[in-house]
Amino acid sequence: MDKLKIQNSLSRYLAIATLVLSVSACTFMGLDLQEDHKHKVTILEPDIHMTAWEFINKPLEDTLRSFELIRDAVVYAGLEEEYSKPGRTFLVFNNQSVLRYDSNGAVNSGCYFGREGVPELDENGDPVLDSLGQPITCPGRNWEDYPVEQIRNLLLYHIVEGEYSYHNLGPDNTIAQSLSPVDTANKVHLRIENDRNAKLRVNDFHGTIQSSIARTANLKATNGFIHVFDTYQRYGVQ
Template identity: 35%
Template sequence: MKKIEQAGLWFAFAGFLISVASCNLAGLKMQENADYHPYVLDPHIDKTTWQFIKDRSYNFAAKDTIFKLMRQAIEYSGIDTNLYIKTNCTFILLHNDAIFRTTLVNSVPTITDDCYWGKYLVNGKPGTKWSDYPKEQVKNYLLYLIVQGAYSFNNLTPTNVTATTLQPLNYDPLNPNSVMTLRINNDQNYNIRLNDFSNSVGYINVRTTNILAINGAIQVIDKVLYYQTK
């Protein structure tokens, strides 16, 4: 029995030598020890939210126009752009997809109902430009996307925070208090989730989270956000 065990050990050792030799024959070097230095991306962008929007809306040279349609909404609505340099706020920024998104229906590009122009119809049809909507409507929607208080991974938990927005009280009959809920979704993706409350039909996951401007926190969404219950 002992001879069998010794033979097994010898064959195992011989196999190891062969594998090392194979690496050398193939021109491959043995892996060397190396120190691992973990690195976490810095979420600070060292600019205001307004500058961040401007930098990523009409930057055609760099092909970076993800806030182009939101910038157009800001300009069309006449909202005070100083609100985007207001401190201690959370700014929900609209990726172009949150405003205009299409899918193929019977091989025909069709605007989806999870973007602003698809959800808020004009004479029963999706909008195609901001001027299809009253300026006051667009302005108040943008005001809803500015939350009082800077919320990010630094201070959110799986328990909802109910925060006040800049939208005027009683403007939205479905949300007369003009509030938004924010929380971390405690799963493997660890997303920040907005308006995920009991019986909600409009909650969404934040697309890009935890961008920290010098005047607050930025959360980027790619679907239309609204407050509504079943």
């Protein structure tokens, strides 16, 4: 028993000696001891001090945060004013969601130009046909390859009436009205994940064709809120 007491005493002395040496080392190295554990909490400012249209036109070097292609789509569809009107929520998809290449140099089938194929044309501008006489499709090269109404409807679905953000969304879906004129594709489901990451999700409901998570959410523009995505939104059920 005496031997055990001696061992316990030695352990306590060693712990105290280690602490003293640590404090001395800090003093020796010229480091100040922390006297107050409290730290100043700061909150990132979500206000970007510009309209959604100005934000889309802002040049950025980061490809995942650049929007030249959606800007070109807006101009092609003649919707510049819609991105400057107040009281809206803008689901902005980046360049990668429009045109993205695989490692072998082929256009990725998940981006818009890859998924929404257009007729392949011969040197005379006529559609190339397969053995069954059906047009062969290929990835789009630019927005002008598509009917302007198709691109208008795509963009209008990504503009939501009303301002939706972390201030008024929760873990349950909020069904919002988009500007899309298509009755079967004019609703947008918005919710915030109920976990520590609290990501903003779009069209996350049973049977959805596609749900997406915002890459950057809650940007406060002067005319509403902007949520940025790595993919464009498709609405419907499987």
